[in-house]
Amino acid sequence: MSTIRYVAIGDSFTEGVGDERPDGSVRGWADLVAEGWARSSGAAIEYANLAIRGKLVWPIVEEQLEPALALRPTHLSFNGGGNDMLRPRTAISHVADAFSRVLARCDEEGVRVILLSGANPSPHLPMSRLIQRRGDELSAEVVARVEDRPDVVRALNWPDTELSAAAYWSDDRLHMNARGHHRVAARVLDALGETVPEGWWSLPAGAARRSGGLAYYRQHVGPWVQRRLTGRSSGDGRAAKYGAWTTVEPRA
Secondary structure (H helix, E strand, O other): OOOOEEEEEOOHHHHOOOOEOOOOOEOOHHHHHHHHHHHHHOOOEEEEEOOOOOOOHHHHHHHHHHHHHHOOOOEEEEOOOHHHHOOOOOOHHHHHHHHHHHHHHHHHHOOEEEEEEOOOOHHHOOOHHHHHHHHHHHHHHHHHHOOOOOOOEEEEOOOOOHHHOHHHEOOOOOOEOHHHHHHHHHHHHHHOOOOOOOOOOOOOOOOOOOOOHHHHHHHHHHHHHHHHHHOOOOOOOOOOOEEEEEEEOOOO
């Protein structure tokens, strides 16, 4: 059996923000997929993750896609558009075009695409109706782009109403916590036809840790607005956490 070489590209969702290790580094669903895939197949896989938080969808494509393909992967996962959705003037069709670009380049290179939609945070956020509507539109348009492509692995998280529950989200309400990342990883492994480790679909809920009112706006919304006003991104100056192959061994 040939070695699986899996590379992930995207933004904070794929980088793993919200699923922090004790040392402050992030893990996330893509790391978990690599671990679960190796465990299920019983063989080591090669894994890279070029995702960087704060990226809009087209910068993801322009900055991460070609370096990812240069690694000569067998599989590439892609998600983006969550940051674009928060900008009402951005056309949904323009975001969906990025998915078509990724698919076309992967076809040219013979790489199998793992396509994800992000989880839906709208019930807990300001402007929830706008985010819900734009997320619904983006999800529908992306699915339409691949409806005649059974070879594309689909892991669609936006329609998962359980994943929208507060217990799956971190204190900022915008990024999933460890529980949410495990559920997404379970969906990807299931879509790949691999065995999902016991409990990953719904880990026990952790202790509630949720600020509200003015504290929430001061800690989370205010800094986001400030970055928008100054043209900065939470990913400025950050490098990919796994820019080259790392070997993931099967383990219990």
